[in-house]
Amino acid sequence: MEPTATTTGRSGARSCVSLTFDREMSTAEVEGLKRSLGARTALQVPAPVGAGYARARQIGFRKSCRPEVGALMSVLAAAVPTGGRILELGTGVGxxxxxxxxxxxxxxxVDVVSVEIDPRxxxxxxxxxxxxxxxxxxxDAKEVVPSLGEFDLIFLDVPGQLKAALLDGAITALRPGGQLLMDDMNPYWGKGRTRLPLDGDEPGRVLEDSRVTCALLQYASGMILAARLPDEEPSGN
Ligand SMILES: C[S@@+](CC[C@H](N)C(=O)[O-])C[C@H]1O[C@@H](n2cnc3c(N)ncnc32)[C@H](O)[C@@H]1O
Structure with a gap:
């Protein structure tokens, strides 16, 4: 795969170009690409992640998360509290x-559980x-999630309409302060690019769920990051 170049800046003025790669590259290769494309930053993938992308290529699987999304999951995983638990819904090829x-x-x-419906x-x-x-x-994540317990971090990365179906269970499984990352959310907000999920329900409704606070991350494949709020005390009169 070619490196992905992202440009940010005002009125077309390039202020920063970043590159992401889906395989490990040598420092010389990275520096050469940065020079040739005028990029200031480059996100490299760690070797085990590069091996994962290679497994995906081996079977023609094109749904692995993009490096920007994976790198964010790394950061969130690193911040999980001592003795924490992480859940991924949709393992793909890892x-x-x-x-x-x-x-x-x-x-x-930290315990990590990843659920995939496809045995292959x-x-x-x-x-x-x-x-x-x-x-x-x-x-099937729909069947197993209720029996998996509580988590500090959940990566909800199944196909769109299924994300909507799993949303309530995923939020319920989050500990207070726990975080939920949903990938591939761009189609749900892009102007003129609307692709409604088959059942007409939207994973984007997480934004209206009072149990969480959310941020839209409008880069890469588009993400919603949500954090579970503490349960509200019943108001005593
Ligand atoms: C976007 S891919 C996951 C990519 C993976 N999280 C990664 O970052 O490499 C979605 C995966 O969800 C799986 N999937 C689809 N329906 C599922 C279900 N009901 N339960 C669990 N996994 C499911 C698909 O087989 C596919 O591998």
Missing amino acids: VGLAWIVHGLRSRAD KSALASGAGWPDRVTLVVG
């Missing part, structure tokens, strides 16, 4: 999972050699 594990580095206090993809992901506290579950 790219997002590799970003999560990258964020955790050598931490052994899950089997491919499981061959990557994960740390002991990573569990891959083969099953």
Whole structure:
């Protein structure tokens, strides 16, 4: 895959160009590309993540999260409290999972559970050699989520209409202060690019859920990041 270049600036004036890659590249390659494209920053992928993208290419799977999204998951994973729990819904071939594990580095206090309905993809992901506290579950997220317990971080990364169906369960499974990241949200807000999910329901309704506070992250594939608020005390009269 070609590197992705992102330009930001006012009135077309380029103030910053960043590059992202879906495979590990040598410093010389990165510096050469930065020079040739006038880029100031470059986001590299860690080797285990690059191996994940290679697995995806091997089977022609094109739905792995983009590096910008994965890097954000790494950051959120790194910030999970001691003894925390992380859930990914939609393992794919393990790219997002590799970003999560990258964020955790050598931490052994955090459990990570990833759910995938397709046994073939899950089997491919499981061959990557994960740390002991990573569990891959083969099953339908709609059925298994209620039995998985509570989490400090959830990556809701299943197809659009299913995201809507899983939203309530995902928010319910978040601990207070826990965070939920939803990927591929651009089609739901882009002007002239509206692609409504099949059942007419929208994962974007998370924005109206009073249990969370949200931010729209309008870059890469478009994300919504939500944090679970503390439960409200019943008002006593
Ligand atoms: C966007 S891909 C996941 C990409 C992955 N999170 C990553 O970052 O590499 C969506 C995945 O959800 C899986 N999926 C679809 N329906 C599902 C369901 N009901 N339960 C669990 N996984 C499901 C698909 O098979 C597909 O692998």
